[in-house]
Amino acid sequence: MAGEDTHYQDLERSNGLHDSTFSNGHAHSPVAVNGEDTPFVHKVGIPPRTTILRGFEDTLKETFFPDDSLRQLKNEPRRLKLLLALKYIFPIFEWGSKYKLKTFQGDLVSGLTIASLCIPQDIAYAELANLPPVYGLYCSFVPPLVYSFLGSSRDIAIGPVAVVSILLGTLLRNEVDPKEDAELYLKLAITSTFFTGVFQAGLGLLRLGFIIDFLSHAAIVGFMAGAAVTIGLQQLKGFFGITNFTTKTDFISVMRSVWRNTDQWNWHTIVIGLFFLSYLLIAKYISKKKPRLFLVAATAPLISVMLATAFVKVTRADKHGVQVVKSIHKGINPSSVNLFLFSGPYAAKAVEIGLVTALVALTEAIAIGRTFAALKDYHLDGNKELIALGIMNIAGSCSSCFVSTGSFSRSAVNFAAGCNTAVSNIVMSTAVMVTLLALTPLFYYTPDCILSVIIISAVINLVDLRAAHLIWKIDKGDFLACLGAFLGVFFVSVEIGLLIAVSISVAKILLHITRPHTAILGKIPGTNVYRNLQQYPDAATIPGIIIIRIDAAIYFSNSNYIRDRILRWVDDEEEKIVASKGVPLRYTILEMSPVMSIDTTGIHALEDLQNALTKKNLQLALANPNGGVIEKLERAKFIEIIGEEWFFLTVGEAVQVCSRLDRTNC
Amino acid sequence: MAGEDTHYQDLERSNGLHDSTFSNGHAHSPVAVNGEDTPFVHKVGIPPRTTILRGFEDTLKETFFPDDSLRQLKNEPRRLKLLLALKYIFPIFEWGSKYKLKTFQGDLVSGLTIASLCIPQDIAYAELANLPPVYGLYCSFVPPLVYSFLGSSRDIAIGPVAVVSILLGTLLRNEVDPKEDAELYLKLAITSTFFTGVFQAGLGLLRLGFIIDFLSHAAIVGFMAGAAVTIGLQQLKGFFGITNFTTKTDFISVMRSVWRNTDQWNWHTIVIGLFFLSYLLIAKYISKKKPRLFLVAATAPLISVMLATAFVKVTRADKHGVQVVKSIHKGINPSSVNLFLFSGPYAAKAVEIGLVTALVALTEAIAIGRTFAALKDYHLDGNKELIALGIMNIAGSCSSCFVSTGSFSRSAVNFAAGCNTAVSNIVMSTAVMVTLLALTPLFYYTPDCILSVIIISAVINLVDLRAAHLIWKIDKGDFLACLGAFLGVFFVSVEIGLLIAVSISVAKILLHITRPHTAILGKIPGTNVYRNLQQYPDAATIPGIIIIRIDAAIYFSNSNYIRDRILRWVDDEEEKIVASKGVPLRYTILEMSPVMSIDTTGIHALEDLQNALTKKNLQLALANPNGGVIEKLERAKFIEIIGEEWFFLTVGEAVQVCSRLDRTNC
Secondary structure (H helix, E strand, O other), rough: OOOOOOOOOHHHOOOHHHHHOOOOOOOOOOOOOOOOOOOOOOOOOOOOOOOOOHHOOOOOHHHHHHOOOOOOOHOHHHHHHHHHHHHHHHHHHHHHHHOOOOHHHHHHHHHHHHHHHHHHHHHHHHOOOOOOHHHHHHHOOOHHHHHHHOOOOOOOOOEEOOOHHHHHHHHHHHOOOOOOOOHHHHHHHHHHHHHHHHHHHHHHHOOHHHHHOOOOOOHHHHHHHHHHHHHHHHOOOHHHHOOOOOOOOOOOHHHHHHHOOOHHHHHHHHHHHHHHHHHHHHHHHHHHHOHHHHHHHHHHHHHHHHHHHHHHHOOHHHOOOEOOOOOOOOEEEEOOOHHHHOOOOHHHHHHHHHHHHHHHHHHHHHHHHHHHHHHOOOOOOHHHHHHHHHHHHEEEHOOOOOEEEOHHHHHHHHHHHHOOOOOHHHHHHHHHHHHHHHHHHOOOOEEHHHHHHHHHHHHHOOOOOHHHHHHHHOHHHHHHHHHHHHHHHHHHHHHHHHHHHHHHHHHHHHHHOOOOOOOOEEEEOOOOOOEEEEOOOOOOOOEEEEEEOOOOEEOOOHHHHHHHHHHHHHHHHHHHHHHOOOOOEEEEEEEEOOOOOOHHHHHHHHHHHHHHHHHHHOOEEEEEEOOOHHHHHHHHHHHHHHHHHHHEEOHHHHHHHHHHHHHHHH | OOOOOOHHOOOOOOOOHHHHOOOOOOOOOOOOOOOOOOOOOOOOOOOOOOHHHHHHHHHHHHHHOOOOHHHOOOOOHHHHHHHHHHHHOOOOHHHHHOOOHHHHHHHHHHHHHHHHHHHHHHHHHHHHOOOOHHHHHHOHHHHHHHHHOOOOOOOOOOOOHHHHHHHHHHHHHHOOOOOOOHHHHHHHHHHHHHHHHHHHHHHHHHHOOHHHHHOOOOHHHHHHHHHHHHHHHHHHHHHOOOOOOOOOHHHHHHHHHHHOOHHHHHHHHHHHHHHHHHOOOOOOHHHHOOOOHHHHHHHHHHHHHHHHHHHHHHHOHHHOOOOEEOOOOOOOOOOOHHOOOOOOOHHHHHHHHHHHHHHHHHHHHHHHHHHHHHHHOOOOOOOHHHHHHHHHHHHHOOOOOOEEEEEEEHHHHHOOOOOOOHHHHHHHHHHHHHHHHHHHHHOOOOEHHHHHHHHHHHHHHHOOOOHHHHHHHHHHHHHHHHHHHHHHHHHHHHHHHHHHHHHHHHHHHHHHHHHHOOEEEEEOOOOOOOEEOOOOOOOOOOOOOOEEEEEOOOOOOOEEEEEEHHHHHHHHHHHHHHHHHOOOOOOEEEEEOOOOOOHHHHHHHHHHHHHHHHHHOOEEEEEEEOOOHHHHHHHHHHHHHHOHHHHOOOOHHHHHHHHHHHHOOO
């Protein structure tokens, strides 16, 4: 702020009477503030008036079309517009037209890789949602196909993901016990998935995608870590082969049911588990060290499933209490439209659950989309993505799928495996289809513990300690949100953690607005620039003048505080001056640059301030009020109240005028 | 913003190589940014590190003790401290010590005046709370006494007020029907009053007074108007003498029960009502025109009560269906401690009701206090006031009073009548005491319609059309909140109106933060100052450089938008340049002055932005990042990422360096 221009010679030249200084204003300026022609005092401009409608229109546009997503359509011939619109709605036509064999190679490899990764994960994640294994596979067949036609991300890998699955699982279990009434549970799951899709598509259509921005980075880091740990803990069931395990997800209950059921621990299971867990972790480690060996980690899950299955089949370890998957229903997704619960007590619940899962699923998908789009430098229209994901889940809910979204781990592998387009998703879903049609019997002897260790090794990456540490270093408030989210998930439940995270984040903003920062400015030696004394210790104050910067928009929530704070600055300053027998204060200059807007309550506060200062006979001057603010001050007649000659373009000019006045007054 | 300093001669002098320009930094600067000794490029300072604890402490202080209320106590001897503390807790000792007979005269007159005004109002307002008339009088006896010892406002007149009474009335009636179970209703009312007091005192003790700031001026205007109209409508019952009237408060139901019960209209009542209503309004009008005749309006209610009562007693109009007050219980406030409902289903309800009424009552009281404190130029400690009001209501709830607070109308009269201290409240409550002890029988024949017209004439002022119009002129968003509050109260109910008002206000802030303003800056001719092109149409852009100002703190809720918006500005600019075959863009300068803070999500957005710009090979430069921001950017290593030589004190300097580089590159 404090934009200044020191034409000292001018200062000397026009070092005359004050009144003569503020004479005629320039014609082109709506209100001629300090309108004099000596170049060193400039007018505060008022932006051209816009009609209410126009202003309203702009606000709408900025709010709902911030990315100006249809810009490509403007100034194009009508027929081309149609084609472009079609391509806009179905991106597959966009890249499909220029699709080459070369591109397909990459997609084939990556598609098969993520297929090998997703099949075991799917079976395992279905477990997290308290559904039979086959439903996981269903989710990797229909949704990816639908997305590949509508979605604009080229690298995202669609399917069920751990966090969303467990979130859905907990929320559903709060309503229906999957063991007691499996059918009702399934119905509720399908219906919730439907509403998830509806909410996602709805948010996209209404251009409300920005809602997910209210989940801050910090909150997500904390939530993900918490979810990962919770999921990991859940796996102790399969890992120890415990049969009757708690249905709660919080740390305490899980630990209790692990230690209370030591009698159920099955050593065969534990040994198998430990062996393959170490294999998976080592594979992960290798790929991390040597990224081109990504296949080592990517294929590890499938390999361990095959080995473990073979091992159990041969040794019949299942006879020794090693629990196995048993038969997985054969055949592709059956229709589930007859399962929807659109009436009755559970419909409302389904809507609630749908909303929560929709938001969490979105944050994950959008985050992935943005990350890889940035890496490959292509643009993603957030709201369009929402629609794609929404339709995908609606289609899914009609074909026996639960909520699917973009998976961090598989998308990363997809990217590493050199995918080029959404075709990799098509390849993957084809592979899954084949599995569903022919290969499910092979999983009969797959031990549950393998699925557990696969989940464990998959979710480990979600605990991002480095990010958490960085957050701690940068912003303690954010860290609080992060920690709150983590502890909430860890000790209570997934949805509570989420709630805590969001509330802390929003509370932080509101508090920040309610108690904005203010600073005393001083002159930086050798210049005419005025800056915060704390930031620039060698800046010097001007005798008889106090310069205060307000670092926030002045809203009803902070206007009283700001008024009182400014008066306190003035009081403190006057005390100091009395103590040091310095020059008494004559002017209070408010640096308004950071005040990007003001509301009616704020203007009232300014009026109060002006009165209070006049009582102390201090002159108030405003430096560089910005467009929106000066406009409102004018409408509120505040400019007339303090006199337009007390509005300045820069603090520097305000100071020059004030000190010049003092001199003339002496 | 855009602080600049044009030493062109310096520019010429050091117009050498770039590398030589950014050499040694100054010792006293934590990080030496563009650390060269030529005076025209200055370093961006980083404020001295503070410990976490210290920063935390400061935040707490600013949040909870913004008015630094105990400053008077610092550097005083210990014994004096105690005395000052005592005076701080009981302001009466403060002014009591220097209380003179002269001061008493003013207090006596004003005290008697507000007494004459409050007695009829009390009886009427008790009706609004669905309680027997005498409870209104109780509220003007104990609470004012308590307040006069604890409160620091000298002009506020304590007692029951229309808006709070009707709010309490509606909330209570939602739970218990006063006709069916009068005793339970009374118990609930007393208990709610108790919790109102507890919440008020609690907020004060916890220094959370700022919560009431979340009721914006606009919201209050709308709410008050709505409440006034609602109250006025309620009076149609007494005005027309209708016996069975709706218990709802919304416009539709009230109007319906007025027109459906025309058979119950009583012409005697209506005539008396019309006569005295015109008298009251004329009296009001006179006092408004000639403020020194305030007594005309102030005494009008009591006079009309006396006349009407006499008239009814003589003509026995009550025999002709004119409803009268009938006997009012004699004697001062009985104890009500045995009425508290601290257990059972209604306790929780009482807490809820207490919270809502507490906030509304506070807003009114604090608003009054601040207004008159400003007029007489003395300071009010908001949180201390809360405690005073809270204790007052707790005491009230123990002595059969319902919620009391400061009354706009009576405080104004009190001020006009020349009150000097809270003694006027003592005088008033003494007068009320006398009334309770001896004069209640006189009100036997007082017709209800008089009370109705007194209320009508009292609440009329709460409809502040001028304020509403001003709000419309200044800020359409605020007007929306105002209108929402009004319509909510008018068509639904008092509490819904309140809810709407608060939500709109907060939503407005959040939206504002989610979609902050950004602007393109240009050079103001003849200076080196850079300002918004829309605000200063004659400002000129610099070829090859785009200067963007971000008008908000960068938070998780807006960081994605800001990043995309900036990139959009750049794209638009490049399109223009291509069209006009101008100098291609080389530099993007971000004016950071208004960015008063940034969080981790925001920093990530800046990193994304930096990557995106590098891809377009544009150099990013930051001008005048403020203390908190630069600190976080440093911790996040962002300074290293874009290179510290790209941080500038002012846009002007940034532009000079960039254009100089271009020249050297050519």
